[in-house]
Amino acid sequence: MSNDNNHAKRNRPHFSNHALPNDARRKIDNRHFAHLNLRARAIELLEQVYHGQSLNQILPQAIENTPAKDKGLLNELVMGTLRHWFALDTQIKPMLSKPLTDTRVHIALLLGLYQLLQTRIPAHAAISETVEAIKQLKLDKASGLVNALLRRASRELDSMQAQFEANHALPAWLYKQLKKDWPQQANHIAQNLRHAAPVTLRINSREGKRDDYLVELKDWDIDAGACKLSDDGIELRQSASIVELPGYHQGWFSVQDEHAQLCAQFSGDLNGKRVLDACAAPGGKTAHLLEKNKPALLVAIDYDEKRLSRVHENLERLQLDGAHVQVITADAATWQPDAQLDDAELDHVQFDHILLDAPCTATGVIRRHPDIRLLRQQSDVQQTAQLQAQLLDHLWQQLKLGGTLLYVTCSILKQENHQQIAAFLKRTANAQLVPLELEALQQNTSVLDLQPNIIEGQAVIGLQLLPQQQGGDGFYFAKLLKTA
Ligand SMILES: C[S@@+](CC[C@H](N)C(=O)[O-])C[C@H]1O[C@@H](n2cnc3c(N)ncnc32)[C@H](O)[C@@H]1O
Numbered sequence: 024m025s026n027d028n029n030h031a032k033r034n035r036p037h038f039s040n041h042a043l044p045n046d047a048r049r050k051i052d053n054r055h056f057a058h059l060n061l062r063a064r065a066i067e068l069l070e071q072v073y074h075g076q077s078l079n080q081i082l083p084q085a086i087e088n089t090p091a092k093d094k095g096l097l098n099e100l101v102m103g104t105l106r107h108w109f110a111l112d113t114q115i116k117p118m119l120s121k122p123l124t125d126t127r128v129h130i131a132l133l134l135g136l137y138q139l140l141q142t143r144i145p146a147h148a149a150i151s152e153t154v155e156a157i158k159q160l161k162l163d164k165a166s167g168l169v170n171a172l173l174r175r176a177s178r179e180l181d182s183m184q185a186q187f188e189a190n191h192a193l194p195a196w197l198y199k200q201l202k203k204d205w206p207q208q209a210n211h212i213a214q215n216l217r218h219a220a221p222v223t224l225r226i227n228s229r230e231g232k233r234d235d236y237l238v239e240l241k242d243w244d245i246d247a248g249a250c251k252l253s254d255d256g257i258e259l260r261q262s263a264s265i266v267e268l269p270g271y272h273q274g275w276f277s278v279q280d281e282h283a284q285l286c287a288q289f290s291g292d293l294n295g296k297r298v299l300d301a302c303a304a305p306g307g308k309t310a311h312l313l314e315k316n317k318p319a320l321l322v323a324i325d326y327d328e329k330r331l332s333r334v335h336e337n338l339e340r341l342q343l344d345g346a347h348v349q350v351i352t353a354d355a356a357t358w359q360p361d362a363q364l365d366d367a368e369l370d371h372v373q374f375d376h377i378l379l380d381a382p383c384t385a386t387g388v389i390r391r392h393p394d395i396r397l398l399r400q401q402s403d404v405q406q407t408a409q410l411q412a413q414l415l416d417h418l419w420q421q422l423k424l425g426g427t428l429l430y431v432t433c434s435i436l437k438q439e440n441h442q443q444i445a446a447f448l449k450r451t452a453n454a455q456l457v458p459l460e461l462e463a464l465q466q467n468t469s470v471l472d473l474q475p476n477i478i479e480g481q482a483v484i485g486l487q488l489l490p491q492q493q494g495g496d497g498f499y500f501a502k503l504l505k506t507a
Pocket of ligand 1: 305353381
């Protein structure tokens with residue numbers, strides 16, 4: 024296994040928000056953290072995100088270091104404040120007579136107001152715990168201000184609530200772009216992105232049938248139902264500990280968004296084929312392809328070695344690894360198959376099918392990763408679109424004549440989706456679109472707004488699915504055939 028990801032790292036869009044020089048960015052000190060109350064812990068975490076840190080890299084450890092009885096609340100306070108950050112800020116700003124000098128005081132106000140507006144925590148407890156947090160963070164001077172503003176807010180909640188709920192809660196640049204891309208759906212999308220995403224399972228069709236597993240769940244008194252669009256999807260209608268569900272350790276299912284599951288459906292029959300999964304980590308879609316097919320060869324590459332180790336873990340848990348599966352650390356924008364594949368006979372191999380689940384702004388999955396609201400910047404869109412174009416052009420060379428490439432993003436921005444593919448088709452004479460059809464989508468009018476192309480009657484280039492409150496995330500798919 025070789026690592027040629029330096030080039031990729033140079034090209035990778037650098038997502039940061041209020042990035043500070045390293046010495047100005049305070050790291051979370053675990054010993055200090057353990058002595059803080061829950062609100063102070065939340066403020067510390069939110070401050071890190073504000074300065075450009077991804078939540079994935081700090082929240083799991085913080086939750087691990089928090090007593091069991093408080094883990095759920097810490098998660099809720101951090102995720103909830105991020106989810107509503109910009110709507111909370113709109114309420115707080117007019118209450119301030121002068122700008123705040125410390126970010127943590129600002130965050131404490133957002134966190135305090137979040138509790139007042141969105142949780143059942145009694146107002147007196149929300150306010151006193153938040154004020155105590157400010158003191159624990161050695162910001163005593165600001166405790167009077169935080170106390171006074173949160174008390175005022177608690178008296179004005181009724182008038183605030185309507186305005187708060189009507190707010191789009193997105194960074195201004197993103198809301199503006201959504202309005203431009205999806206004028207009719209933008210407000211609906213913004214509201215859907217404020218809710219927590221449903222938990223969806225993907226049944227491992229090698230291990231059993233979806234209907235049988237639904238019966239099993241019913242026997243366990245777990246409320247669940249079949250997804251509308253994904254053949255393998257199960258929607259959990261109640262909270263449950265995933266690892267305690269029947270068959271988790273035996274690999275009977277995985278957790279995966281319903282729209283993400285459509286990748287394998289759209290890829291078609293891959294039995295006996297040579298398949299490249301070009302941006303594979305952590306391997307959700309790789310595993311799904313292998314559950315549904317027995318390809319002659321499946322090569323999964325990603326330039327992030329750490330994330331790639333999760334592909335190995337996933338394939339092992341689901342018992343999908345084998346000699347026909349190769350996992351390689353590489354930059355998909357430059358990778359040449361003959362350089363790395365184990366089997367010498369496969370020199371100059373071209374693939375029958377390539378899945379390009381491209382790096383993107385992830386604007387379609389903001390409800391699962393609410394830190395994206397703060398981390399993503401407008402300039403990232405252009406940078407990401409350039410990388411996607413580079414990946415498309417290079418991977419097209421690895422596809423054999425008559426082969427197909429499925430381009431996927433979890434973005435809802437046209438520049439990464441329709442416009443990206445329209446531009447690719449224009450500059451690539453031997454590429455032709457393959458129509459993607461979802462029978463369930465045509466039959467079920469209640470999910471028609473998933474697919475704005477149908478409503479608007481525009482020329483259809485690929486399939487855009489928008490985030491649904493009780494359904495899947497925002498995803499885009501385009502399938503391309505190599506004709507010459
Ligand atoms: C959307 S995620 C893939 C998710 C994955 N397909 C799954 O279903 O679990 C995009 C992936 O692209 C990888 N990536 C970004 N740029 C890359 C490049 N130039 N070469 C290879 N991988 C890249 C990232 O490390 C990330 O893991």
